[in-house]
Amino acid sequence: MLNSYAVVGLYLLIALAFPFVTLLIVSLMRPSKPNPLKNSTYECGMETIGDTWVQFRAQYYLFALVFVIFDIEVVFLYPWAVAYGKLGLFALVEMVIFIGMLALALVYAWRKGILEWQ
Amino acid sequence: MVLQAIFILVALFTIGCALMVVLHRNLFISALFLIASFFGVAVIYVLLEAEFIAVAQILIYIGAIATLIVFAIMLSRGMMTGRTSPRNAQALWAGLGSVILGIALLYVVAYRVQWPVVQKDVPADAIARLGSALVGRYVIPFEVASVLLLAALIGAVMIAREKEV
Amino acid sequence: MIPLSWFLAVSAILFVIGFFGVLSRRNAIAILMGIELMLNAVNINVLAFWRYTQPENPAGLVWAIIVITVAAAEAAVGLALFIALYRLRTTVNIDEVDLLKG
Amino acid sequence: MNPLDPRILGEWWNTFLRGLGLAEGWIVFINGLVVTLILLGFGLTSVIFLIWLERKFAGRIQDRLGPNRVGPYGLLQTVADALKLMTKEDITPDNAERVTYNLAPGLAVFAVLMLLVVIPFGPGLIGVDLNIGVLYIVAMGSIGIMAALMAGWASNNKYALLGGFRTVAQLLSYEIPMVLAMSVPVLFAGTMSMHGIVEKQARFQWFGLIMPAAFLLYIISALAENERTPFDLLEAESEIVAGYHIEYSGMKFAWFFLAFFLNTLILSAIAATLFLGGWQGPFVEQVPILGVFYFFIKTTAILLFFMWVRATFPRLRIDQMMALAWKVLVPMGLVLVLLAALVVKLPIPGLLQNLILFVTNIAILLFVLGAVGRHLRKEAERYKVRYQVSGIR
Incomplete structure (x- = not known):
């Protein structure tokens, strides 16, 4: 098994190096004449007002929260799906209970209006 | 031999990123280093032939937990700029204590305990x-x-x- | 074959780094990052022992998945707490948050 | 002994390497290098062709010619564009966080390139047949999300940051239905290996034909994961100018562009593999090299479908997009997974199972479409009333 991951690892190193090496080579070919106007933040010609890294709404966080719950479900779902062919009906019942809990979470989020984008 | 060299490189990468996580002033960069060190840990799992846990590590730690952390950082303004010191008053003592704890742990791992190890392959299924x-x-x-x-x-x-x- | 003690050593170092982060940082989110590092160290330990003692027994993998789950739940609730705290006090620096002083 | 079978060619290659007296480690290294070069070469050249195809196709749909100046049929247009982007000045804004800013486009390309390694192009023609192939795809997707977030943050531009946040919200939301749809083939095949899943789809037992609803679920979430129309509001120029890569120019922009198109190709290849039987087709057992042909036919068909959608549909509003993911697709995905699990366990012959699955899938699709349609009609009704009250027509 480690042999196949060695191939993945080699591929990973080259795939990671490739875009950056290209950027480096290209940076030798292209002109570079920066000036303050060119390097200012693009905002349809206007000057930026205030700091960019301002506070964002909690909305994004709440979506990410629901996502995390379902993302973890994936980690339980996939081994179950792989093993399912050899398992009895009890496996289905247990997964129904598990997914039922998550569906409850989804319903809760829905009822509380988390899923509405304001 | 090759395996051990790879392990050392990955371990150094992971530990270096972890150090940057706790030392860097800018919280966002800290979080990026955290992601890099999660990735290193995933490679360590692959070296332990726990491929499923490795992929779960990337999926959940990088895909979900790191995203949550980054969102939380963005939600609270002015935390990345670091106008005040990122460390508290007890940082010096904490550092000293951590170093002592680390040395003690490494000593135990290296010299004190003989772990019973078996040579078995991970089953294909x-x-x-x-x-x-x-x-x-x-x-x-x-x-x-x-x-x-x-x-x-x-x-x-x-x-x-x-x-x- | 990589010796078991190497994995344990990496795990120990990672744990100590996380521990230092938890103790020394002022920002609550940074403290949480330290905790995540510590949980990762725990998982390396679990999987190292699984690999070197009972690789045919899935108990080690189940353990690791449960640890990951708990870490995610903890991060979700912890960060939600920090967001609420920030809304209340506009700071998440732990040494400035002493609610009893009002 | 069939000279057209890539598997036998591979065997021959490995015995050849062993015959040279190389150690096992060197063989792995050489094979890895060969795989890497082939995949990278294929990925980059296919993108050049793909961009040409998309522009030409969109041109035809919109009743114009598309690129036709550089080279025959405009085939070299993309090459010319690439050369121009390479020699173009690359602007880094003064306010940007330099290291992260430069890291993000490379990471975006990296995350997409990594996916090529698990795609089965034909029998035996796969970079690496990982045991966790399907989950590997999803995991690499989360690295792509990080690249978008890094680009948005490091540009230090409000549009970019807002675009980055929107991207992350959209990609996260659509990852769940995608993963649920992909778990259906895993459930049927009993393995996460891409090759294993293809092999289980012999004799037209294509999972996309058995579970059309899951296939559609995958296609919709793939469109969203790829930030394609109708889910391209991440670069809605009327709202946030261009999304998270607004500040990027020159080669760095080219990397984002390349990642986008390569991702389209890979997502359709995955759809073909998981739901349309990959390289399976008539006479593949006799002439295995035909598999490559079938694979590319299926992938191209899905690609053209994606392009057709892009040339046809207007984009969704952000609230509609999020509601579609969480209120329609995720519940549908959960129901589909449980349905598949239930029917597979019924004590009846396989053909009847497939028939039941097909019928129930169509029923679910009709129900969902009906529900969405009813909701949209009601919403339109509400808007009409509001506008009549306020006197706007």
Whole structure:
């Protein structure tokens, strides 16, 4: 098994190096004449007002929260799906209970209006 | 030989990124280093031939937990600029204590304990075994995990939601 | 074959780094990052022992998955707490948050 | 002994390497290098062709010619564009966080390139047949999300940051239905290996034909994961100018562009593999090299479908997009997974199972479409009333 991951690892190193090496080579070919106007933040010609890294709404966080719950479900779902062919009906019942809990979470989020984008 | 060299490189990468996580002033960069060190840990899992846990590590730690952390950093303004020191008053003592703890742990690992090790291969159907264990022998933790997730979602939503006026 | 003690050593170092982060940082989110590092160290330990003692037994993998789950739930609730705290006090620096002083 | 079978060619290659007296480690290294070069070469050249195809196709749909100046049929247009982007000045804004800013485009390309390694192009023609192939795809997707977030943050531009946040919200939301749809083939095949899944789809047992609803679920979420129309509001120029890569120019922009198109190709290849039987087709057992042909036919068909959608549909509003993911696709995905699990366990012959699955899938699709349609009609009704009250037509 480690042999196949060695191939993945080699591929990973080259795939990671490739875009950056290209950027480096290209940076030798292209002109570079920066000036303050060119390097200012693009905002349809206007000057930026205030700091960019301002506070964002909690909305994004709440979506990410629901996502995390379902993302973890994936980690339980996939081994179950792989093993399912050899398992009895009890496996289905247990997964129904598990997914039922998550569906409850989804319903809760829905009822509380988390899923509405304001 | 090659395997050991790879392990050392990955371990150094992981530990270096972890150090940057706790030392860097800028919280966002700290979080990026955290992601890099999660990735290094995933490679260590691959070296332990726990491929499923490695992919779960990337999926959940990088895909979900790191995203949550980055969002939380963005939600609280002015935290990345670091106008004040990132460390508290007890940092020096904490550093000293940590170094002592680390040396003690390494000493124990290296010299004190002989772990009983067996030379066995990981079975090819490890994932299928994991799947049947989850709904067989370990069904209680499996179902409890779903309840935990439900409770975590409800709790977090209750806390983080902006109250309607 | 990589010796078991190497994995344990990496795990120990990672744990100590996380521990230092938890103790020394002022920002609550940074403290949480330290905790995540510590949980990762725990998982390396679990999987190292699984690999070197009972690789045919999936118990080690189940353990690791449960640890990951708990870490995610903890991060979700913890960060939600920090967001609420920030809304209340506009700071998440732990040594400035002493609610009893009002 | 069939000279057209890539598997036998591979065997021959490995015995050849062993015959040279190389150690096992060197063989792995050489094979890895060969795989890497082939995949990278294929990925980059296919993108050049793909961009040409998309522009030409969109041109035809919109009743114009598309690129036709550089080279025959405009085939070299993309090459010319690439050369121009390479020699173009690359602006880094003064306010940007330099290291992260430069890291992000490379990471975006990296995350997409990594996916090529698990795609089965034909029998035996796969970079590495990982045991966790399907989850590997999803995991690499989360690295792509990080690249978008890094680009948005490091540009230090409000549009970019807002675009980055929107991207993350959208990609996260659509990852769940995608993963649920992909778990259906895993459930049927009993393995996460891409090759294993293809092999289980012999004799037209294509999972996309058995479970059309899951296939559609995957296609919709793939469109969203790829930030394609109708889910391209991440670069809605009327709202946030260009999304998270607004500040990027020159080669760095080219990397984002390349990642986008390569991702389209890979997502359709995955759709073909998981739901349309990959390289399976008539006479593949006799002439295995035909498999490559079938694979590319299926992938191209899905690609053209993606392009057709892009040339046809207007984009969704952000609230509609999020509601579609969480209120329609995720519940549908959960129901589909449980349905598949239930029917597979019924004590009836396989053909009847497939028939039941097909019928129930169509029923679910009709129900969902009906529900969405009813909701949209009601919403339109509400808007009409509001506008009549306020006197706007």
